[in-house]
Amino acid sequence: DGGITQSPKYLFRKEGQNVTLSCEQNLNHDAMYWYRQDPGQGLRLIYYSQIVNDFQKGDIAEGYSVSREKKESFPLTVTSAQKNPTAFYLCASSIVPALAAYNEQFFGPGTRLTVL
Amino acid sequence: EDQVTQSPEALRLQEGESSSLNCSYTVSGLRGLFWYRQDPGKGPEFLFTLYSAGEEKEKERLKATLTKKESFLHITAPKPEDSATYLCAVQALYGNNAGNMLTFGGGTRLMVKP
Numbered sequence: 732d733g734g735i736t737q738s739p740k741y742l743f744r745k746e747g748q749n750v751t752l753s754c755e756q757n758l759n760h761d762a763m764y765w766y767r768q769d770p771g772q773g774l775r776l777i778y779y780s781q782i783v784n785d786f787q788k789g790d791i792a793e794g795y796s797v798s799r800e801k802k803e804s805f806p807l808t809v810t811s812a813q814k815n816p817t818a819f820y821l822c823a824s825s826i827v828p829a830l831a832a833y834n835e836q837f838f839g840p841g842t843r844l845t846v847l
Numbered sequence: 848e849d850q851v852t853q854s855p856e857a858l859r860l861q862e863g864e865s866s867s868l869n870c871s872y873t874v875s876g877l878r879g880l881f882w883y884r885q886d887p888g889k890g891p892e893f894l895f896t897l898y899s900a901g902e903e904k905e906k907e908r909l910k911a912t913l914t915k916k917e918s919f920l921h922i923t924a925p926k927p928e929d930s931a932t933y934l935c936a937v938q939a940l941y942g943n944n945a946g947n948m949l950t951f952g953g954g955t956r957l958m959v960k961p
Binding site: 735762772774776779781789823836838841 | 856883888890891892896936938947948949952953954
């Protein structure tokens with residue numbers, strides 16, 4: 732089955748710790764995205780990547796870092812510099828929008844991060 | 848700056864009571880407008896993409912329509928299993944993030960009672 736997997740489902744972080752959220756896709760999509768969702772709010776873009784070894788900041792990149800060493804994988808690190816990291820984190824993928832008319836983003840199941 | 852506003856924030860319906868959800872948008876040229884369904888604690892599930900004013904798409908009890916300023920998600924004779932948060936997002940043709948980013952609205956939480 733093709734899809735997007737995220738792990739872990741729940742993650743607890745102590746203050747001052749860095750944590751890494753995993754995102755893997757087997758849809759053969761070139762573009763991948765990380766979003767943050769706070770209770771009762773829409774999604775806000777953290778980072779996106781259209782190709783391996785390249786990524787761009789979204790609206791709320793401060794305190795986060797990413798890497799894109801493989802097409803299938805786009806891990807997100809929440810650093811200690813992120814002052815309010817408790818949220819629901821969603822990974823998505825799509826074909827590269829500029830190359831196609833249909834470029835819906837497909838989402839993974841999410842990781843809920845809680846700071847203790 | 849691209850903006851998306853969804854209304855109402857929450858909507859309670861009785862089973863079988865049809866209604867509509869609204870998504871108003873401002874964007875630097877619309878490349879596409881997307882509707883998603885999100886169940887609690889899960890990732891959004893793609894429903895529809897609309898590209899031009901006048902376009903309509905249907906799936907079971909849902910029908911999405913698009914004008915130059917807004918989109919509606921019509922729900923006909925809803926069932927309790929339609930209860931979820933419905934998200935609207937736009938993708939721009941122009942600007943720094945054209946073609947790449949989705950700008951999301953805050954969502955409408957739909958509750959259908961049996």
